[in-house]
Amino acid sequence: xxxxxxxxxxxxxxxxxxxxxxxxxxxxxQAIGPNELGDLKxxxxxxxxxxxxxxxxxxxxxxxxxxxLGDSHIAIEVWxxxxxxxxxxxEPEPGALDEGGxxxxxxxxxxxxxxxxxxxxxxxxxxxxxxxxxxxxx
Amino acid sequence: xxxxxxxxxxxxxxVITLVGEVDLYTAPDLKQELxxxxxxxxxxxxxxxxxxxxxDSTTLGVLVSGLKQLRPLGGQLVLVITDSKIRRVFEITxxxxxxxxxxxxxxxxxxxxxxxxx
Numbered sequence: 001x002x003x004x005x006x007x008x009x010x011x012x013x014x015x016x017x018x019x020x021x022x023x024x025x026x027x028x029x030q031a032i033g034p035n036e037l038g039d040l041k042x043x044x045x046x047x048x049x050x051x052x053x054x055x056x057x058x059x060x061x062x063x064x065x066x067x068x069l070g071d072s073h074i075a076i077e078v079w080x081x082x083x084x085x086x087x088x089x090x091e092p093e094p095g096a097l098d099e100g101g102x103x104x105x106x107x108x109x110x111x112x113x114x115x116x117x118x119x120x121x122x123x124x125x126x127x128x129x130x131x132x133x134x135x136x137x138x
Numbered sequence: 139x140x141x142x143x144x145x146x147x148x149x150x151x152x153v154i155t156l157v158g159e160v161d162l163y164t165a166p167d168l169k170q171e172l173x174x175x176x177x178x179x180x181x182x183x184x185x186x187x188x189x190x191x192x193x194d195s196t197t198l199g200v201l202v203s204g205l206k207q208l209r210p211l212g213g214q215l216v217l218v219i220t221d222s223k224i225r226r227v228f229e230i231t232x233x234x235x236x237x238x239x240x241x242x243x244x245x246x247x248x249x250x251x252x253x254x255x256x
Contacts, residue, residue: 013163020159020192038223045194049162102195102231109230 005067011052011060011080019044019065019078030069033136039110040074040131046103047078047127054082054125073112075130082124143171150181151250153243159192165200172204176213182250183208186218186243193227201237214238218246 007022009015020041027037044065051063061081068075108114111129118125141158152175160168168185175183183204187193205215216238219225228234240246 013161016162017159035223038226041192042194042223042227045161045192049194049196052162102198106195106227106230 002068002070005069007065007067008062011063011082013049013052015063016045016048016052019048019063022065022067026067026069026074030074030133032074032133035136036131036133040076043107043110043129043131044076044078046106047076047129050103051078051080051082051125054080072134073130073132075128077126077128079126080124141167143167145171145175147175147180149252150179151184151247151252152180152182153184153186155186155189157189160190160197161192161194162196165194165196168197169200169203172200173207176204176207176211181208181211181213182252183213183215184218184243184246184250185215186246187224188218188220188243190219190221190224193224195227195231198227198231198233202233205237214250216240216246216249218243 005022005026007018009018023037023040023044026032032040048063048065064079066077066079068077104114104116107127107129111131113130114127115129116125116127141160141164142156144155144157146153146155154168154171154175156168158164172183185201201215201217207213208215218240219228220241225234225239228237228239238246238249240249
């Protein structure tokens, strides 16, 4: 069985923590191992932080997150009204002394599937990442 | 969300203790503190993350920025990390090869001998 949960918050840094708090709540209802939960919190933080940063250029906006809970996976989609997910940042080489652009590399590393693109209507960005769960003791 | 940055200073040695979750909202506090201590002459900086419960790429960016500030001055920046999830973020990004990472504060302090100027 798959269930969905939706979170919308203003594009401001102080609200990014909410994206992680939702996962803490979901972990009470779904068997998610501590490392799986840690990876998902990291991925959703990276995605929503990117959205918040980009939306700043537009002086506001909202970030929308959809959490999809399956029996053996969690999929998360993050939507924003900004100017594109990491569109301006090339991914640095691992270990390079760059101060930014690591977010997408981290999401790729901790999740099993990642897709990103433009949100419908041509403005804003969208990312979906999936992590299989149940591979460790919850 | 609990978060605090506390700083202890002994000559050119500074220990910054990070407690709680460091993300887009709280990382600027760490950045401000790092910039301040380097501007005030710190040469040996230890960031103790043994009570840090979450970090992200913003946190890494701040630490990299601090390292870039210190290196031209001959300074050092070392980390104390005890949580495997925190260490994993460094490993994923390859930054575990850039920052000296120690398991205890005592070990980290031993790696930072007093400089000739200190």
